[in-house]
Amino acid sequence: MTRREVNPVLWGAAAILTAAAVAGTVHALRTLDASGERLAARRETAASLRVMAGELAALQARRRKLDAVPGAKAVQLDTILRSALGGAAADDVRESTEELDPPWRLRRKEVVLGDLPLERVLAAVRQAEAQRPPWRLAECRIEASPAAPGRGRTVLVFETLEKRRGAG
């Protein structure tokens, strides 16, 4: 290569490299733009995952709180209701059990009460909820008595959490 040829070669290389650099910069800018959008989408996904994780953690925290409570069998609901309703018996009682994560199980009782004063029914519910472990009211259906205000036929669904026998 002669000295005379050096500059055209160098300038040629400079032109090619400059063109490549400009093209690379345009490509990089476009990629950055697209990657910015993708990153924003990822941030959004991460945020929704954080929300889910937070909600799940809150639920798990409650479960852990209950885990720490010493296990006990729930008091017989029929006994509580009979006592609170002045000896009146339920028309019908149905019980179901749902096995949860060990050692827990969920007991549900559906109690159908005849035409009774609502105040007494609510007092009975409060008494059931005051037990340890409590029977919590999960559903309440009242059909008011057309003839006597303040009275009605009631369907109450109670539920309680119990540890299976042999667990803490």
Place this chain on the structure above:
Amino acid sequence: MSGSEQIPVHRAPLSGSGRCLGVDTLGPEPVLVLARKRGAGVAFRRVAAATEAPAGTPVAAALSPREGLTRVLTPPLRAPGKARRVLATLLDIDLPFDLDECVVCYVDQTVRRTEPRWLAVVGRRTAIGARLDELRGLGLDPACLDHAGVAAWTQSLQEAPPPSGAAAPARVVMLLEGEQAVVALGRGAVLAGCYAVREDDAARIARLVRANRGDGDEPVEWVFAGSGAADRQRRETVRSALLALVPGTVRDIGEPEAFLARALARRALTPGPLRCDLRQEEFVHAAVERRRRRGSRRAALVCVAAALALLAADIAVLRIARARLRAADRRIEAAVDRLAGYEVAARGDDALTMVEAAVAERSAALRPFARMFEPSLAALVADVVETAAQHGLRLAALDLRNDRATVRGSAPDWDACEPLARQLRSAGFTADIAREERLEDERVGFRVEAETAP
């Protein structure tokens, strides 16, 4: 025109060099001045021979106005780039010989943008070749070939600046060298023309001066320089003859015999107005050509380096962007696995759908535990019954669950059931009221349907 008005500054022909030997060969004996750049200025030293200058010192010499002429061109275009394109056409019309036979330097000396004014410095190729041969005969190979008249003019502005602030008087620079004097005429910083005239032809010089001065009898500034100006008797003879015809003031110059050599060296080394070099095209000096090539190579290398740096930056930016995306993906994958409770093989939206299902399942399994900490439904039943009593509502049926509620009954008027709906809303339900036509007892039947907000 005032003396403070500026004309464009041009690049020095030997700008890359730190020293230069200015050679005036127009007189009976060559005059050599060694010039060195000192910051923004130049230091001069007379030398007897070129050998006294350090080896490799570039030489600047000049054509006399007899060998090279000047023409003032006033293109009709203001933009310098556009004006430059029509200069050759304008000059071709004005020249007594073919433009192809000449080497031309066009220098911009526009003072006001509205009045573009260019100077064409023209050297015939034969004259340039002959001049270079003559100089080679003296053992000199000039890197830069200037025009003596233009050089004398700019040096006079340097050594005897026109008065600032006031309107600049017309100026005549008389370079008394050899048989013919070099006469440069102008006003302020603007050069009007250069001529070679016998120094004893005072009448012709006076005609040229009057033509440049225009109407009126305003005095002119005379500047005498050259080897003839160093001869007291010769200077006085020329001076008295000229001042008798065109009165004016005389500006003295120190060391007038080295005036042109100083001018050539300064113009070759430093940027300023009206810089020109007629060693162009086939006459380009090998050293100048080498320097240009070096400069060109350096510029190309800078371009290559800049392009490589830009490419490296592009690659770095892309890698950083990809790394950030990958890191975000990893964080999401870890969160997805953690939430699902197992390693999710799917990616993207599929993974999200799977984790949502898994979380929903896990949440549903935990809901019974959470319900134990929520406000009692019994309290809400009691509140609804109490509100109904307070607002005269008669409840026919009540169905309350954790996730929905329905209350049916009758109200004494249209709005009386609103408090009931408000109470359910404050308990976290979205409640809608449907009212029925008035009953026989003039009460309003209503039905409140409520469910927990999603």
